[in-house]
Amino acid sequence: MATLDVALFMENEVLRRGLEDMLRSSSPVGIVRNCENFAEVETCVRSADCDVLIVSGSARARVGAIAAGGERRRPKILLFVDESDVRAPEVLADLPVDGYLDQRELSAESLSETLRRITVGDIPMPVALAKSLLAHVGGQSAPASRCAVSLTSRERQTLELLAEGLSNKQIGTRLGISQHGAKRLVTSVLLKLGSPNRTAAVMTALKTGIIDFSRSG
Template sequence: MTIGVLVADDQDLVRAGFASILDAQPDITVIAEAGDGEAAVALARRFRPDVALLDVRMPGTDGLEAARLICAESETRVIMLTTFDVDSYVYEALRVGASGFLLKDVRRDDLIHAVRVVAAGEALLAPSVTRRLITEFSRVRTVPAAAPSEPGLTPREQETLVLIARGLSNAEIAAALVVSTHTAKTHVSNVLGKLGLRDRVQATIHAYETGVVTLGAEPGAPGPHPIG
């Protein structure tokens, strides 16, 4: 199955470079390119790409608003592109449904891998900027007196939410809960479904915002990696 991709960036050379790299892959086709957020939203509505690669800062309709509209109106998965100094509203982009973000200096192979991972329904973050997300969690969240239970979740699903937020894979969740990987996947799906969350990124943000988990050790691993 071919992955249809929309690439949106106001810098012509950057956009052309990403499009060229992705279009050269046998399982990826760049079906549209846009130079601003408004055009990106219009093209997403027209072509319904599997993945939209959006620059955070674009003229007119910015990447955040484009991500919000695209995620609200379609099943298109969004990856945000940002500079090394992460824009403050990347956090908000993840909250509105983006499936992850990458630095603009991402390596060729990591870019290709990211598109494939996100198209498959997983979420992906660049660890070099994940630490900044954790900092953002601590800045915007008010910690409650006691960690609350999430209404609607069973005790086991509550445990699963905590483990998702701590970055554990399905296999690691299964080991922690002493269940099969299949059962762990079911718990993860139930958590996302009951809370109305798009993927593990949103589940992690939700867990931190509501105080289900508190700030802990910062993750760190080479190269972008899928969450779960």
């Protein structure tokens, strides 16, 4: 994996400083930028040097503005989530982020793996978040909408694996196909469901009753 330029945008100074130290000792990371306000984030994004922007807390309210800034190249956005997010995951569905990391699972290993996944096009999502999503929305499905979207059997399998929070590589292994083949299936599912990310895709499938997730997880 190429050396990464990573920026931090979070109001919790303890978390920010600890994460900064962890990132500086991570082999994939070359530069760590500490953004104390949104103006500094905008400067970082406009420079097109930032590869990954890590966001948490109230700073997430500005994620939409970052993603819609119109720059030719924006950083991948990694959102830190906590216990309150896992209890109410629906608020995350429409955020234009590229991955999630549960603060309770934070370690040098989990951070490095999440950065690796996000840079190869995966949208990492903690299993706890996926399961919470299933539990929260599972009873709100609408069977009458099942015919609104037509998925192939492979796409349905892929959707179930997305709900388990699996990466493209893991999906490929479970389906017996290549990682690139899995990525194509995931992209197809997101396009058919009109979803900006994996979380939104799972929510859409649950709400519309496209597929029965009762056996998942």
